[in-house]
Every structure is written in structure tokens, then in C-alpha cells.
Amino acid sequence: MIRGIGVDIVKVDRINEKNVQKILSQKEKEIYDTFKGQKRKKEYAAGRFAVKESLIKCFKRFIPYSQITVLNKQSGEPYLDEESVKYLFEKFGGNGTIHISIAHEREFAVATAVVIDED
Incomplete structure (x- = not known):
């Protein structure tokens, strides 16, 4: 049964070093630090x-951002x-x-999450 569906859109330019520290988990920060250009770093964080x-929209409760790690499969998914x-x-x-799914278009990043309960 679908427990929740969430969608969010972020303007990439809103991302700065200060909020990157709040948004990313430790693993994500390590990946972020491997990117050379600021544009790519901001897209990744956004x-x-x-x-x-x-x-947060799926679970209808606040989640500390750094507790969640988003990675990519070799395919990019x-x-x-x-x-x-x-x-x-x-x-x-x-x-x-x-x-989850993430897409980027010009100055925006958009993501969708679907939580399915198996109980």
C-alpha cells in the first residue's frame, strides 16, 4: 500500500556552502567534494x-537531513x-x-519520493 508520495522543487541558486553542511550526510559530502565546478556541486546538493x-512530505514529519543518504547506482539511478x-x-x-527520482532542468532540481508499506 502506498503510504506517501512527495514532490519537491528547488532553485539551484539557493544552495550555498552554509546550507550544504546542513543538507548533506557525511557520505554525500565526500561525493560533493569530488566535484570540480560550483555548478555541479550546487546541482548535486539541490x-x-x-x-x-x-x-518529509511522505512521512508528514520532519527528518534531519543529515540522517538520510542518497546515492547513485552505476546506471545513475x-x-x-x-x-x-x-x-x-x-x-x-x-x-x-x-x-526516489531526481531531475534537473536549467536552474531547478526536482525530486519525487514514494513510500510503500508492505505491512
């Missing part, structure tokens, strides 16, 4: 921020790491699957 805001999924279901109850 996408992660949009995912985390989408998850984003996913939540296992620890993040476990954290969310332990904190808010239930058991299931979380699907």
Missing part, C-alpha cells in the same frame, strides 16, 4: 535537498542507502520500500 524534502531506509521505518514505523 537534488539531495529536494529528495529529503519529498521524504538514485536510491536511499540501506541505513537511511532502516532509520526512516524505525523512526516512523512500518516496513517497506522507498523509491
Whole structure:
């Protein structure tokens, strides 16, 4: 059963070094630091921020951004790491699957999250 669907859009220019420290998990910061250009760094952080805001909408409760890690498969598909999924279901109850998607268009990043409960 679908527990929640969340969508969020972020203007990439809103991202700065100060909020990057609040938005990204430690693993995400390590990846962020490998990018050379500021444009790519901001796009990366904006996408992660949009995912985390989408998850807040799914669960209808605040989630500390740094507790959630969004990674990418070799194909580029984003996913939540296992620890993040476990954290969310332990904190808010239930058991299931979380699907996410991120897209970028010019100055915007948009993300969708779908939480499916298997109980």
C-alpha cells in the first residue's frame, strides 16, 4: 500500500556552502567534494535537498537531513542507502520500500519520493 508520495522543487541558486553542511550526510559530502565546478556541486546538493524534502512530505514529519543518504547506482539511478531506509521505518514505523527520482532542468532540481508499506 502506498503510504506517501512527495514532490519537491528547488532553485539551484539557493544552495550555498552554509546550507550544504546542513543538507548533506557525511557520505554525500565526500561525493560533493569530488566535484570540480560550483555548478555541479550546487546541482548535486539541490537534488539531495529536494529528495529529503519529498521524504518529509511522505512521512508528514520532519527528518534531519543529515540522517538520510542518497546515492547513485552505476546506471545513475538514485536510491536511499540501506541505513537511511532502516532509520526512516524505525523512526516512523512500518516496513517497506522507498523509491526516489531526481531531475534537473536549467536552474531547478526536482525530486519525487514514494513510500510503500508492505505491512
